[in-house]
Amino acid sequence: MDAALVTKLRILADAAKYDASCASSGAPKRSAGKDGLGSTTGAGICHAYTPDGRCVSLLKILLTNFCLFDCAYCINRRSSNVKRARFTVEEVVTLTVEFYKRNYIEGLFLSSGIIRSPDYTMEQMLRVAKALRQDHGFAGYIHLKSIPEANPWLIEQAGLFADRLSINLELPTVASLERLAPEKHAPAIAAAMGQMHERIIEAKAERRRFSPTGQSTQIIVGADETTDGSLLTTTAALYKNFSLRRVYFSAFSPHAEASSALPVKAPPLQRENRLYQADWLLRYYGFSAEEIASGGEDGMLDLEIDPKFAWALKNRDRFPVDVNTADREMLLRVPGLGKRAVDKIIVGRRHTRLRLDDIGRLTTGLKRIRPFLITADHRPVRLTDRLDLRTQITAPQRQMRLF
Amino acid sequence: MQPVQVILHEGADVQGFRRAARSLIARRIAPPDVSWTCAQMPELFANDEAEAARPFTLPRAVAELIDQALCHRDPDRYSLAYTLIWRVLHGERAVLEVQSDPLVHRLEVLRKAIGRDLHKMHAFLRFRQLARADGQEQFIAWFEPDHYIVEATAGFFVDRFRGLIWSIFTPVGSLHWDRENLIIGPPGSKADLPESDSFEAGWTQYYESTFNPARLNPDLMRKEMPMKYWRNLPEAKSIARLIEAAPARVEEMIQQEMAVSAKRNPEKAVAEMANQNPQSLEALNRIIAAAEPLVPGATRAVLGEGPIGAIAFVGEQPGDQEDLQGRPFIGPAGQLLDAALEKSGIDRRRVYVTNAVKHFKFEQRGKRRIHQKPTAGEVKHYRWWLMKELTFVKPRLVVALGATAALALTGKAVSIAQARGRTQFEDFPGFITVHPSYLLRLPDEAAKRAAYTAFLADLKQIARLAQAEPAKAAAAE
Structure with a gap:
């Protein structure tokens, strides 16, 4: 690799790192053709982890960080003094293919600053995806960050080659968008998501290829005053209205070129983590946004304990739950019981009466679960009588990403 | 009664285990009466007798669990697998549905470890390009898996790199693909790896640039990418430096005064953006x-x-x-x-x-x-x-x-x-x-x-x- 290309790579990877999504999962299973390169396994692979604990799965870069937009939260806005660079289409293709051959990455996540016009920019990104698929028989994962201001035919064309298309909402309210991202329009973003959703459904019904893993979005946390409750309501609406596959929360990071319109402080990582957990509760655990928010105070989630535990402490009358008789919905609400453990409990209890030891083999955090469960050989003290529950359980708790 | 001795190959001897299990089941020998050991060159276990033994059928999920669990280094793996077979054939066909059963749980723990080992090999293996006189592209990798998973991992690499010529060397075996045929070969050593690769420096620079120092969380990184893998990962050489420099970099970001834009407002270009539709x-x-x-x-x-x-x-x-x-x-x-x-x-x-x-x-x-x-x-x-x-x-x-x-x-x-x-x-x-x-x-x-x-x-x-x-x-x- 020549030095000039490495310099560009540094600038354009640095510029892309504020996007939280790096997922390569969910693509239909594919393997390389005879002379082709690449496969997707469905699960997604993290090829490395950086010291921030985040997964490196895709080559996540911008085509260029020159930009005509002036969004306050974005390091690449036109009024920022960051170093600028621009890849050619061929350079991005070469980097993707050569990195892939060495097993560094699962594929490409390409985004871009807006140059010349949204259409022109989208067309350049489209050319990258098309060249990878057609000239290199590339069957790896391609995620394109689509530009909502681009004309619909370009999005249609992009969907022919990409596994995922996404549009970043970035700011959860119309007012924040107007204040901090003057060139963006909230209704236009919603309309673009709506159109994308329609196209995905339509293509599925007509058995055509179009962005088979659906769409996702990112919301920045901590750049404005929006509460967690309102963030979760927005998120739930996105899942409901547009069947988004995933809403990513990204704690606003200070960067060297921060705008004066924004807070300059450490990113609210714990808050991001709680929202991440809350998002799982929304998607897989049958909680509503209001229920999750009710676990905290004034619309903000409890930062000390996870949102499921917080909800349980405020709804003590619903516990303990009998593991041998309770329905699935209620088991999913037991703090420390994950979705998979619940599935195993439901199948297992058809054959045997489950005891505490059994639960210990099905989960990892028995101590946390005990106060909430009745088993064949265990009945806890009534929760309403346990005032120390919170401190007892939180004291040695480590920060966990998944439950 | 003297326990029946079964000696199998080192590694994941799935074929040998199947033969032995068929024979043992045919002879109605219960799990406690069998002792399982491994050797470099085992005497073929009662081969004729095993061939003559009637094969039995297992639920697919049981067979899959056993196939994966046998890749584990745990010396008890054969005995656990045989016990499971015995129970399945003696009235407990649905035993896998009771995931809390101690035996099922133990085998599932083995399987999970194999799943993780496979996943990490898919993730952390790195190829280097080998310079060839004929100009053909060829790639070589060295990887150290925890368990006997080399064969189990072959399908993944063939599916992914079908159009390339490559070899993967490990301490327990090797894989070689010439775009058409797969050969499973003897163990290799790190010396099989070419000394350098022209994209490694660029990859390391990418790795460094995609790290956000404001989010430093090395514990989470080590949990997902344990240090034992670092010696074979080119990018891992940057980790110590990145961690050390992170607090200062963040401080710098926060302390930096608001920069005033050096550029004029590109009003014309911004206005021009609106005219993106084709004009003729x-x-x-x-x-x-x-x-x-x-x-x-x-x-x-x-x-x-x-x-x-x-x-x-x-x-x-x-x-x-x-x-x-x-x-x-x-x-x-x-x-x-x-x-x-x-x-x-x-x-x-x-x-x-x-x-x-x-x-x-x-x-x-x-x-x-x-x-x-x-x-x-x-x-x-x-x-x-x-x-x-x-x-x-x-x-x-x-x-x-x-x-x-x-x-x-x-x-x-x-x-x-x-x-x-x-x-x-x-x-x-x-x-x-x-x-x-x-x-x-x-x-x-x-x-x-x-x-x-x-x-x-x-x-x-x-x-x-x-x-x-x-x-x-x-x-x-």
Whole structure:
């Protein structure tokens, strides 16, 4: 690799790192053709982890960080003094293919600053995806960050080659968008998501290829005053209205070129983590946004304990739950019981009466679960009588990403 | 009673285990009466007897669990697997449904470890390119898995790097792929790895740049990428430095004074952004010509043809001939249209012809390409282009030939029988009639004649209407 290309790579990877999504999962299973390169396994692979604990799965870069937009939260806005660079289409293709051959990455996540016009920019990104698929028989994962201001035919064309298309909402309210991202329009973003959703459904019904893993979005946390409750309501609406596959929360990071319109402080990582957990509760655990928010105070989630535990402490009358008789919905609400453990409990209890030891083999955090469960050989003290529950359980708790 | 000794190969000896299990089950030897050991070169265990033993069937999930668990280094793996088989064959076929059962749980723990080991090998293995005199690309990797997973991992690498020549060396075996055949070979050593690779430095720079120092969380990193893997990961050499420098980098970011933009506001360029739509028919046609067909197959996009300010006929989609020659309405339906136009007093050279969908969609049957009707979604996709095209072509009257054209022009499904005749398509005076290919398809001669007469009547009315409409292009001047 020549030095000039490495310099560009540094600038354009640095510029892309504020996007939280790096997922390569969910693509239909594919393997390389005879002379082709690449496969997707469905699960997604993290090829490395950086010291921030985040997964490196895709080559996540911008085509260029020159930009005509002036969004306050974005390091690449036109009024920022960051170093600028621009890849050619061929350079991005070469980097993707050569990195892939060495097993560094699962594929490409390409985004871009807006140059010349949204259409022109989208067309350049489209050319990258098309060249990878057609000239290199590339069957790896391609995620394109689509530009909502681009004309619909370009999005249609992009969907022919990409596994995922996404549009970043970035700011959860119309007012924040107007204040901090003057060139963006909230209704236009919603309309673009709506159109994308329609196209995905339509293509599925007509058995055509179009962005088979659906769409996702990112919301920045901590750049404005929006509460967690309102963030979760927005998120739930996105899942409901547009069947988004995933809403990513990204704690606003200070960067060297921060705008004066924004807070300059450490990113609210714990808050991001709680929202991440809350998002799982929304998607897989049958909680509503209001229920999750009710676990905290004034619309903000409890930062000390996870949102499921917080909800349980405020709804003590619903516990303990009998593991041998309770329905699935209620088991999913037991703090420390994950979705998979619940599935195993439901199948297992058809054959045997489950005891505490059994639960210990099905989960990892028995101590946390005990106060909430009745088993064949265990009945806890009534929760309403346990005032120390919170401190007892939180004291040695480590920060966990998944439950 | 003396326990029965079973000696298997080092590693994951799945075949040997199967043979032994068949024989033991046939002889009704219970799990506590078997002792399992491994050796470099085992004597073949009662081979003839095992071949003679009747195979038994296991539920698929049990067989899969055993296959994976046997890749583990745990010396108890064979004994656990045999115990499971024994229980399954002695009245506990559904034993896997009780995941809390201690034996099932233990085997699942083994399986999980294998799953993780496989996953980490897929993730953390790195190839280096080997310089070859013949210019062929060849890649070599060295990896140290925890368990006996080399064979189990082969399918993944073949699927992914089918078009490349590569070898993977590990302390417990090696894999070699020459684009056609897979060879499972003896163990290798790190010395098999080429000394350098021209993309490694670039990859390391990427790794460093994608790290956000404001989010430092090395514990989480180590949990997912344990240090034992670091010695074979080129990018891992940067980790210590990145962690050490992170707090200072963040402090720098926070302390840095608000930078004042060095650039002027690019007002003109920002205003220019709004004008991104194609500004001429030629520009639009360039876009359409370069675009990919929504359904793969077509040779090319077939663009509209004809003068500005005339009657525009919109058909469904190009057919076989149109696709090959790149011009609209030249096949059988086009010829019929030509003849009908002449009969109705409309000069064919003075009308504009185009299609709702610009690419030929077909089903290949032998050598023939059989026309397939575009779906509503496809029509919608092309609609943006069609409406743009019409704004450039400025027709006096737009004629929808058939249901697909009517759908494209109105945006909704239309019954030709009901909607036939005058109408309005957004800004354009319009007319709906049948597609000439409909006339070709009618099987009955009498019906065909009647339909043709009706079509001619429509065309005559179209000619009159167009006469009455002021030419838009002329009026604009």
